[in-house]
Structures are given as C-alpha cells and as structure tokens.
Amino acid sequence: MEKEFGYMLKQLREKKGFSINQLAERAGISNSQISRMENGVRGIPKPPTLKKLAEALDVPYAELMNAAGYLESDNSVATHANETLPEWATSKDKRDFKKMLEEDGELMFDGIPLDDDDKQRIKDVLTGLFWEAKQMNKRKKKNDVPPDSPPHS
Known part of the structure; x- marks a missing residue:
C-alpha cells in the first residue's frame, strides 16, 4: 500500500510540475518526508498530513484519503x-x-x-x-x- 500511495503522490507532484522541495514548502512538511513517502519507506501518512498535501497539490482530500487506504468502497452497507x-x-x-x-x-x-x-x-x-x-x-x-x-x- 505504501508503494502504491507513494507512486500516486509522485505522479500528482510531477503532473503539477513541482519539485519535492516545492511541494514540501507548499505543504509545510519536510522534503525528506515527501521523498520517503514517494519511495514507500515512510508508510502511509496520517489524515492531517494528507490534508496538507491535498491542499498543496490542489486535489480533493478524499482522493488522497482513498489512495492512502483510509477510505475503501463497500457497497453492501447503506451509508x-x-x-x-x-x-x-x-x-x-x-x-x-x-x-x-x-x-x-x-x-x-x-x-x-x-x-x-x-x-x-x-x-x-x-x-x-x-x-x-x-x-x-x-x-x-x-x-x-x-x-x-x-x-x-
């Protein structure tokens, strides 16, 4: 899961044309933390970190929550x-x-x-x-x- 999330994060960052340092500055988190996330060695970030990344990348927060595995579809439950x-x-x-x-x-x-x-x-x-x-x-x-x-x- 960490590697898939990291790959998606890297794709989003590159699509926006940001370097790791630029994303780190925009999100208010360290560049080493972003690098570790992208390489799948940091683990899945907590929701507050995902919120910062979503805002910095201008993507829906729910998209990152889903990619991180916090939200998964379950159609058998009426929610x-x-x-x-x-x-x-x-x-x-x-x-x-x-x-x-x-x-x-x-x-x-x-x-x-x-x-x-x-x-x-x-x-x-x-x-x-x-x-x-x-x-x-x-x-x-x-x-x-x-x-x-x-x-x-």
Whole structure:
C-alpha cells in the first residue's frame, strides 16, 4: 500500500510540475518526508498530513484519503452520501460511523452556519479521524495482554 500511495503522490507532484522541495514548502512538511513517502519507506501518512498535501497539490482530500487506504468502497452497507469504509470495519464499526454522520444538526462556527463545502470538508476530516481512531483501538486491543497472564519466556 505504501508503494502504491507513494507512486500516486509522485505522479500528482510531477503532473503539477513541482519539485519535492516545492511541494514540501507548499505543504509545510519536510522534503525528506515527501521523498520517503514517494519511495514507500515512510508508510502511509496520517489524515492531517494528507490534508496538507491535498491542499498543496490542489486535489480533493478524499482522493488522497482513498489512495492512502483510509477510505475503501463497500457497497453492501447503506451509508450517508455514498461514504466509503475501510475493509477491516466490522458491522458495529459501520453502525457507529453511520450514526455519527446521521447526527446532522446545524453545523456552525463562531455562531455562523457553515456552507455545504465547509460541511463536506469537516465530514472528510472526521471520516479520516474516525477510521484512524477505530484502527488504532483495534491494534491496541490486539496488543493488550491481560494483567494476570503469565509472562512470555
């Protein structure tokens, strides 16, 4: 996955005519970090880094989230506005996510209602953060050892 994402990132950067240094400056991240991403040695960046890259490259944030594997299609689940889900998500995870999206009160910032573009940006960020947190929780539970377990030799 890291190599595929890195290849796509490099293609996007070159298509825009940016050097690694130019992209680094525009995104506010180090050139070595971009180089490691493109070469598949850094791993998949976190959603906030993807957001910076999307803005610097002038591409949809959801496109980078999808390419990084945070969002994947799952047509077997009816979700709000064709949202996409990671393949590891359980039915409970999907239900939690759907519930989060459907709690659709008026979104405001500083007392001013947000327009549809701002709402979508917030949903994109929340989507990435939601699935990242779920995945970290799953890894944490898998690595937890009960306190009364005998030590491994």
